[in-house]
Amino acid sequence: MQSVQFTAETSSDGVRERDFLIGDVPGVLWSPASAADHTPLVLMGHGGGLHKKTPAQRARAFDTVTTWGFHVVAIDAPGHGDRLRTTDDDRARDEMRQAMTAGDKERFKSVSISYTTSLAERAVPEWQATLDALQELPPIGAEAPIGYGGGVSMGTAIGIPLTAADPRITVAIFGGGFFVYESLLAAARQITVPVQFLLPWDDEHVDRQSSLTLFDAFASTEKTLHANPGDHRRIRWIGLDNEFLARHLRPSGLPVS
Amino acid sequence: MQSVQFTAETSSDGVRERDFLIGDVPGVLWSPASAADHTPLVLMGHGGGLHKKTPAQRARAFDTVTTWGFHVVAIDAPGHGDRLRTTDDDRARDEMRQAMTAGDKERFKSVSISYTTSLAERAVPEWQATLDALQELPPIGAEAPIGYGGGVSMGTAIGIPLTAADPRITVAIFGGGFFVYESLLAAARQITVPVQFLLPWDDEHVDRQSSLTLFDAFASTEKTLHANPGDHRRIRWIGLDNEFLARHLRPSGLPVS
Numbered sequence: 001m002q003s004v005q006f007t008a009e010t011s012s013d014g015v016r017e018r019d020f021l022i023g024d025v026p027g028v029l030w031s032p033a034s035a036a037d038h039t040p041l042v043l044m045g046h047g048g049g050l051h052k053k054t055p056a057q058r059a060r061a062f063d064t065v066t067t068w069g070f071h072v073v074a075i076d077a078p079g080h081g082d083r084l085r086t087t088d089d090d091r092a093r094d095e096m097r098q099a100m101t102a103g104d105k106e107r108f109k110s111v112s113i114s115y116t117t118s119l120a121e122r123a124v125p126e127w128q129a130t131l132d133a134l135q136e137l138p139p140i141g142a143e144a145p146i147g148y149g150g151g152v153s154m155g156t157a158i159g160i161p162l163t164a165a166d167p168r169i170t171v172a173i174f175g176g177g178f179f180v181y182e183s184l185l186a187a188a189r190q191i192t193v194p195v196q197f198l199l200p201w202d203d204e205h206v207d208r209q210s211s212l213t214l215f216d217a218f219a220s221t222e223k224t225l226h227a228n229p230g231d232h233r234r235i236r237w238i239g240l241d242n243e244f245l246a247r248h249l250r251p252s253g254l255p256v257s
Numbered sequence: 258m259q260s261v262q263f264t265a266e267t268s269s270d271g272v273r274e275r276d277f278l279i280g281d282v283p284g285v286l287w288s289p290a291s292a293a294d295h296t297p298l299v300l301m302g303h304g305g306g307l308h309k310k311t312p313a314q315r316a317r318a319f320d321t322v323t324t325w326g327f328h329v330v331a332i333d334a335p336g337h338g339d340r341l342r343t344t345d346d347d348r349a350r351d352e353m354r355q356a357m358t359a360g361d362k363e364r365f366k367s368v369s370i371s372y373t374t375s376l377a378e379r380a381v382p383e384w385q386a387t388l389d390a391l392q393e394l395p396p397i398g399a400e401a402p403i404g405y406g407g408g409v410s411m412g413t414a415i416g417i418p419l420t421a422a423d424p425r426i427t428v429a430i431f432g433g434g435f436f437v438y439e440s441l442l443a444a445a446r447q448i449t450v451p452v453q454f455l456l457p458w459d460d461e462h463v464d465r466q467s468s469l470t471l472f473d474a475f476a477s478t479e480k481t482l483h484a485n486p487g488d489h490r491r492i493r494w495i496g497l498d499n500e501f502l503a504r505h506l507r508p509s510g511l512p513v514s
Contacts, residue, residue: 196496201473201482212469215484216458224496225458227472227482239453239481241496 004029004133015065022133025126026082027075028052029134030061035071038143040249041134043127043169044074045150045159047232048116048178051081064149068246071140072149075130077158078122088118108205113181116157120184123158128166145170145249152177152198152232157184164190171248172196176211177203177232188217195223196244200232261286261390272322279390282383283339284332285309286391287318292328295400297506298391300384300426301331302407302416304489305373305435308338321406325503328397329406332387334415335379345375365462370438373414377441380415385423402506405429409455409489414441421447428505429453433468434460434489445474452480453501457489 007026008019016031032039042064046057052074061072079085085093092115099108135142146168150159152175163169164187172191175198197215201208215225228238264283265276273288289296299321303314309331318329336342342350349372356365392399403425407416409432420426421444429448432455454472458465472482485495 199482221486222495223486225456225482225484226496227484229478229480238479239483239498239501241498244496 001132001136002129003136013062013066015062022075022126022130024083025075025130026052027073027130030058030065030072031139032065032069032071035069035139037139038141038145039069039071039139040145040147041071041073041140042147042149042245042249043131043159043162044072045148045155046074046077046080047152048154049080052076053081060149064245068250070246070249071134071144073130073134075126077154078119078126089115092118105205109179113179116154116178117181117183119154120158120161124162124165127158127162131166131168147245147249148172148174149245150174152200154178160184160191161187163193164188169193171245173198173245174214175232176200176208176214177206179206180210180214185214185217188214189219192219192221194244194248195220196241197223197225198237198240199225199227200235201227201229202231204231206232258389258393259386260393270319270323272319279332279383279387281340282332282387283309284330284387287315287322287329288396289322289326289328292326292396294396295398295402296326296328296396297402297404298328298330298397299404299406299502299506300388300416300419301329302405302412303331303334303337304409305411306337309333310338317406321502325507327503327506328391328401330387330391332383334411335376335383346372349375362462366436370436373411373435374438374440376411377415377418381419381422384415384419388423388425402427404502404506405431406502407431409434409457411435417441417448418444420450421445426450428502430455430502431471432489433457433465433471434463436463437467437471442471442474445471446476449476449478451501451505452477453498454480454482455494455497456482456484457492458484458486459488461488463489 002023005021006018007021010017014033016033018029020027046052064070064072076083079089092111095111096108134140148159148163148169156174157178159174163172171194173196177200195218199211226240228235259280262278263275264278267274271290273290275286277284303309321327321329333340336346349368352368353365391397405416405420405426413431414435416431420429428451430453434457452475456468483497485492
């Protein structure tokens with residue numbers, strides 16, 4: 001098993017931020033200044049073309065740490081952030097750009113799906129290795145409840161097969177805003193943990209029905225669909241159940257502050 | 258203008274409950290034990306076949322009064338609760354029952370739509386007369402912010418044309434679980450106030466797509482769709498934004514207790 005190598009540490013606003021490597025996968029762990037043992041851990045996926053530490057993601061992580069006292073971890077997806085892209089990744093990205101420029105929606109969709117599928121296949125074992133390594137850290141340990149808090153888009157394309165494969169994840173936030181494909185629906189049908197599903201109601205490129213089909217597929221008895229107008233890149237979420245993760249990860253369900 | 262005639266008054270758990278008549282329409286007003294002037298007013302519609310003071314509706318009203326300090330008003334829909342049914346109402350209900358027994362879904366749908374349309378046409382002016390009369394009461398007055406808090410089903414079939422017609426209503430909760438028809442979509446397209454829309458994801462009789470089309474129709478820039486698994490009669494709502502009405506009716510947005 002690969003262990004966590006911390007490479008940098010800073011602290012601000014009561015949040016400890018530690019960059020790390022697990023093998024060659026770079027990640028970041030945000031924690032309360034002083035965390036009790038077995039404090040819950042939230043995994044945050046990032047969107048396509050983005051990385052583990054975008055300002056929006058960092059703000060969301062800080063909010064989770066300071067409001068709930070949880071740990072939050074993010075890693076760069078394959079070929080994203082500080083990671084090298086393979087020749088195949090570069091080719092897929094070129095093809096998506098060309099298809100977009102040519103207005104060839106069908107081609108854009110098919111390349112996007114095969115690229116996303118490939119990213120998710122690589123990312124799932126990386127997330128599992130991350131969990132293995134973090135569970136070796138005493139303040140987290142094997143008993144810390146774990147939730148997937150990745151938002152819409154690629155974070156969900158990775159999070160669904162991860163949550164289906166890994167029973168350590170006991171609650172998950174997913175979302176629409178990308179092309180749904182059959183193997184993803186198959187993974188969703190295996191998921192039984194509580195799911196909150198965020199749907200941008202108006203997406204420029206993606207058919208709304210495919211996201212509704214995805215929500216339909218979760219086998220979870222507790223699942224909530226939340227939709228607001230807007231495209232997934234510009235959406236302003238209103239009226240979200242912000243206590244969803246906390247309610248499931250921390251039975252007392254009360255905010256820290 | 259018809260004024261409010263109070264016919265009975267009780268108090269329990271800090272909530273004042275007053276039955277009233279406005280003309281021949283019976284209603285009930287739930288209020289805090291002592292309400293400041295211009296305290297917000299929430300209108301609660303009830304479902305088909307039910308009435309103004311079902312245990313569930315009463316519990317919801319008590320919760321709104323004690324949590325937010327608002328007034329809540331409910332009236333019996335035409336032919337419901339303490340009100341007489343017309344011959345046409347009786348005929349429509351008989352026809353719906355017969356269609357249901359015969360398993361004739363198309364006939365059930367068409368009779369249900371024409372009956373609901375007729376109820377809504379009669380209920381809208383009754384709600385407006387109720388607002389007129391309540392605004393004459395000093396602790397409510399013309400300045401009290403007004404929201405429509407009626408849930409799914411018939412409460413929405415009445416609430417949508419009411420909200421479209423009456424600019425005094427500045428925020429609304431609607432929901433699916435009934436047959437959507439063209440004049441209702443037309444009314445929804447005129448609504449621009451913030452809308453929270455509750456969708457029972459699995460309805461025995463009603464096509465889900467029709468409810469999604471209805472949500473689509475609202476012209477509101479702020480609208481939120483919230484779906485949970487279940488039929489509208491048995492659904493357990495989870496992760497609702499319970500502060501939606503309060504946020505819009507009371508700018509400070511803080512709970513009373």
